[in-house]
Amino acid sequence: MSLKEEEQQLVADALKGVPYAWESLVRRYEGRVYNFGLRLTGNETDAMDLMQEVFMGVYKNLHRFRSESMFSTWLFRIAHNKAVDLARKSKSGLTRSLSDMEGEDAVPDNEAMIAPAQEQPVERLMQKQANAQVRALLSALSFESRVIVELKVFQSYTFDDIAELQGLSPNTVKTRFYSAIRKLKKLLESDYEL
């Protein structure tokens, strides 16, 4: 049974109310969705809220899933829409830039992440810091540019797919992506030595 068929079966079982099927689907994608939220929101609380919103939306609309498309594609379309909704509602979270965070730790939630440092291996701590730095970099971008970078770099979407999702032309998406890359490069060279 292929991955697609397996997921179709899980969706069908989840629709029948089989708890195991739903939990299997969630476990498959919760990591990707959580980290998607983490990179877009820059903090764990909002990432958790977004993830729960996404799976709530998925569960509510499970009957609308058509087997022609991949479940992951369909799920991330919902995730994208939920993130956009969240950004509209919460100006403080998803649209926060580095300039907004001046006076705070340049690496959001860094201290919270490394708090139980004594209990964590050094490699794990370093990885947490690296992740936090990437999140800080992404936070400098506008929400629209951040989403494009997220979908292209981390979710491996094609520019055509991103363009369709955002209702833009592929050339516009490429231009915005290039602008985002330039800004990130400048940030790397600037005072925020990450």
Add this chain to the structure above:
Amino acid sequence: MSCERTSEIVASFFDDALAPVQRQANEAHVSSCAHCRVQLADARLVQARLASYKEEAVPNWSRSAVLAKEKPKTNWRDWLGAWQWAPLACSFLLALGVVFNVEISSSDSGFVVAFGQSSGVSQQELDQRIQKLSASLERQQGDVQLQMLETVVENVMRQYDENSSRNLEQVIEYFDLQRQQDLQLLQSSYQQLADSDYETIRSVQQLASYVQYQGLE
């Protein structure tokens, strides 16, 4: 120093699904364009930094909490699977119809659904409707009769040949003659009656003269 192709070149660098031919064309362009070369080097640095991100573990959370909050809607295939409830639903509707004495009737303006007693149409309104209906029926019958008569005459005319037409003319002439004779007879009768009246008047005049004469004597 700038190049109009830079955004496309940098974007293509992140495009894993780029066709080999396109990739070679881009590389050829980059080798000859200093601006694109610098920008592409910057993009590689950014990509390397972004690639350092490793997925973090999801904190503990209740995956089934969603199930308690929301119920997934059934799709139309499942809905169709509930057809076995249809007879029961129909029976229930029929029972409701009997209990509430539902009456459905049709009229010129459409269907009328009434509950309880029959609809409140008065006897006068009923009579008016019947009269209207009768008049309409009579008109229709009159039209039908006229059409039938015209049809019969046309058929008779078609059936008769030229000789028959002559015979018919003779019959008409005969009837004309008879009518003239009747008129003459009627005229002579009036003349006789007039003559008779004239004689009566003369007799009365004679009688009056005689009486007058006797009186003078």
